[in-house]
Amino acid sequence: MSEFYEIRIYRVFDFEKQNMLEAWMRDALLPALGRLGIKNVGVFRNxxxxxxxxxxxxxPFESLEQFAELNVKLAADKKFTDASQGWFAQDMKDPVYNRVDSWVTQAFDSIPKMEIPSFTDNPDRIYELRLYESHNMDSAKRKVKMFDDGETQLMRDTKLGPVFFGRTLAGPDSPNLIYLLGAESEAAHKEHWKAFISSDRWAAIKDLPEYKDTVSKIQKWNLTPTDFSEL
Structure with a gap:
């Protein structure tokens, strides 16, 4: 059974408000998610x-039903609503964040469940979030197949540290897929990318005709985890 992932970007452009958002996530949201059995939640800065x-x-979610029920269950959690009183009382004219971008994705066959890194207690760890846009549904499907047919395993073998891959069911810039890589440090991550790019297996995969023109645009973000992130 494959997992589902919601990827959120809370749009914040002020350091003080970022700290306010992190405090609410740390003290109210993540504990509530934990009480619902939702673990391995990642929280990152850009x-x-x-x-x-x-x-x-x-x-991460075990099912779409669990995702769909999330807000209802949070609203029924008294510990969460009590811890969120100050958050809910924020001034409409001076909000902490502008908007929230959200993608709902389903895990690939080649990595049906999140692979938790062994270095989650390493303070130097970093992550890279990537979004691959495709120009139509067929090209998006073929790019997922490219990962499932060997690219995912090659990333494992070259220590790029894939955490999850998700094909987007709903969200901005669709059709697309989103994935997360992790490494012990920024320097290690660069070395792992070099090993991947220089691999003979990658040279053989990337030029196959069936995978031609599958990605029209790449968005990527280099992320550092907060001190309360579970990834």
Whole structure:
């Protein structure tokens, strides 16, 4: 049974408000998710842009039903609503975040469940979130197949540290897929990418005709986990 993932970007452009958002996530949201049995939630800052204080979040779900019931169950959780009183009272004219971008994705066959890194207690660990847009449904399907037919395993073998891959069911810039890589450090991550790109197996895969023109645009974010992130 494959997992589902919601990837959120809380659009924040102020350091003080970023801290306010993190405090609410740490003290109210993540404990409530834990009480619902939702574990391995990732919370990250955008390392690549010092002027963007947006907060990135990855929430794994066992089913779409669990995702659909989330807000109802949070609203019924008194500990959560009590811990969120100050958060809910924020001024409409001065919100903590502008909007929340959200993608709902389903795990690939080649990585049906999140693969938790062994270095989640390493303070130097980093992550890279990537979004691959395709120009139509067929090209998106073929790109997923490319991963399932060997690219995912090659990433494992070259220590790129795939955490999850998700084909987007609903969200901005569709059709697309989203995945998360992790490494012990930024330097290690660069070395792992070099090993991947220089691999003979990658050279053989990337030029196969069936995978031609499958990606029209790549978005990527270099992320650092918060001190309360579960990834």
């Amino acid at each position: 390392q690549g842009d010092p002027n963007d204080h947006s907060q990135f979040m990855v929430i």
